[in-house]
Structures are given as C-alpha cells and as structure tokens.
Amino acid sequence: MKVSGKTRVCALLGDPVEHSLSPCFQNAAFQHLSLDFIYLAFTVKAEDLRSAILGVRSLGFYGLNVTMPHKISVIQYLDELDENAEKIKSVNTILNRDGRLIGYTTDGIGALNALKYNGVNPGGKKIVILGAGGASRSVSFALAKEAEELVILNRTVARAEKLVSDVCHLIVRSEKIRWGGLTEENIRKELREADILINATPVGMSPNEDETPVNKKYLHPDLAVFDLVYHPLETRLLKEARMVGA
Structure with missing residues (x-):
C-alpha cells in the first residue's frame, strides 16, 4: 500500500x-x-x-x-x-x-442479513437480545418487524425500558416486545423457549475471552446464537453454544 x-x-x-x-x-x-x-x-x-x-x-x-x-x-x-x-x-x-x-x-440490516445468510429466519420467532446500547438499538429496530416476540435484557433496566418504548412507538405493538434486567433468573426464564439469542454486550470481547454473558446450562439445541462480538471469532458464548448443539 x-x-x-x-x-x-x-x-x-x-x-x-x-x-x-x-x-x-x-x-x-x-x-x-x-x-x-x-x-x-x-x-x-x-x-x-x-x-x-x-x-x-x-x-x-x-x-x-x-x-x-x-x-x-x-x-x-x-x-x-x-x-x-x-x-x-x-x-x-x-x-x-x-x-x-x-x-x-448499518448494524441492524447487517445483523438481519447475517442471520438469513446463515439459514436463520427471524420471522415468527422469539428473540432475546442482551444489551441496550447503540448496536442493540439498531438490531432491535430491524428485528422487531420480523419477530413474533422480542425480549431485551440489560444491566441498566431503565435503558432497556427506554429502548422498548422507542421501538413500540415507531415499529410494533407493545404486547410483542418486553424488557427486563440482565439477571441470571431472567436469562433462564426467557431462553427456555427462545429461538434466537443475540449478544449485543461487550462481554467476551478480547482480551476478556474467558467471559460469557450466559451460563452454558441455559443454552439448548433449538437455540440459534448470534454474538455481535467478533474478536475472538469464536467467543466463549459461541463455543459453548456449539457444545450443546445450538
């Protein structure tokens, strides 16, 4: 160059x-x-x-x-x-x-295209998004039109609530989308019947590759897992998702 x-x-x-x-x-x-x-x-x-x-x-x-x-x-x-x-x-x-x-x-359309490219159609699915920052906002707006149910969990609950309010105001009816705290209990409860999990937090990003936002025991074979963290290419979350057949 x-x-x-x-x-x-x-x-x-x-x-x-x-x-x-x-x-x-x-x-x-x-x-x-x-x-x-x-x-x-x-x-x-x-x-x-x-x-x-x-x-x-x-x-x-x-x-x-x-x-x-x-x-x-x-x-x-x-x-x-x-x-x-x-x-x-x-x-x-x-x-x-x-x-x-x-x-x-471009985060939202990028995430939507990536899911579909990998054979995961979000239409009619229950989607759980972890995080309510900038990337999560873009992804949530893009997927709200497609999902049957959208759940946004965030450590700062007020931020998740604000995001849900904004999405409801512009995109979907309120009964289609919910928010909650990013707690182990909420993760356990929401992932039980979830079809797609999206990590929009920085947890697991290099140099903290040993961290994961979700305990492996809450992952299951019927779950598609998408991590917005791309370094490392296979985060601990993705590695453990593969281990359980997700």
Whole structure:
C-alpha cells in the first residue's frame, strides 16, 4: 500500500479498538479496489469524543466507523442523520461531505442479513437480545418487524425500558416486545423457549475471552446464537453454544 499526500483517511473511533479487525479488512478492500485510501483505528475516551470529531472535521477525514461506547453519544456532534439513524438514534458510520458530517446506521440490516445468510429466519420467532446500547438499538429496530416476540435484557433496566418504548412507538405493538434486567433468573426464564439469542454486550470481547454473558446450562439445541462480538471469532458464548448443539 502506497501512502501519499493525496491519500484519503478513514478511521474507526471507539474504546477499546485494539482488538478490531477493521483496519485489516478495510485496507485489504481499498487495495483490491485500487482506491487511494487508508483506514486506521483510534482509541477515543468518552471525554475526548467531541474534540476527536472536531479533529475529523478539521483534518478532512473522508469517513468514520464508530463503535462502543460512542454510537449514541456521537450523534450530538453531527450535522445530519439519515432516516434510519434519526429514527433509531444510533450511528456506526459517518461520511464527511464537504465538511458536513452525516451519520448512518448499518448494524441492524447487517445483523438481519447475517442471520438469513446463515439459514436463520427471524420471522415468527422469539428473540432475546442482551444489551441496550447503540448496536442493540439498531438490531432491535430491524428485528422487531420480523419477530413474533422480542425480549431485551440489560444491566441498566431503565435503558432497556427506554429502548422498548422507542421501538413500540415507531415499529410494533407493545404486547410483542418486553424488557427486563440482565439477571441470571431472567436469562433462564426467557431462553427456555427462545429461538434466537443475540449478544449485543461487550462481554467476551478480547482480551476478556474467558467471559460469557450466559451460563452454558441455559443454552439448548433449538437455540440459534448470534454474538455481535467478533474478536475472538469464536467467543466463549459461541463455543459453548456449539457444545450443546445450538
């Protein structure tokens, strides 16, 4: 890869980002397509997010990906949101168009397509989502239209309740979607008849590969398990799901 004064810069902002595979596959894509771009990853603490976005604007970065924990908080520093991001109130992609920063969200459609690509149709199913952050918001809005029953469990219960309220207001009838605390009892109760489990928390992410949000004893063969954590590629949750035949 040749870098010159004309090379356009794209970046990932988050905390942490050391585990991210994005620079590897994004730069490979740029090279394959003969695009004069480079993709970097920057650790940005919550208290530094505003100054980081100002820097992106000043330095003329072409675009950004945004990951945990900034997918919601970054919105206040943008000039515009596309229709989906405006509705969902979560952003994972930012384009710099002549100095105007425009936010988009692709997590939800990405998760929906990934499920279907792997032969898991969420239509008419009971889906349990762990977490209520930015990624969970996008995924919840995308799956609420498809699922027969959607349950969102989060450590901060008020955040799960707010997400359910937002989804109900814009997408589905209230009896179709529920919320609760991310407790062992709720996990046990909700997974018993669940068809799909989605982990939208950072639990299990490198360097904490030994952690899992769900005790293995609550997993079962009729459950499809989707972990939004992708480093390591096989988290402990996925490994234990395979062990029980899920």
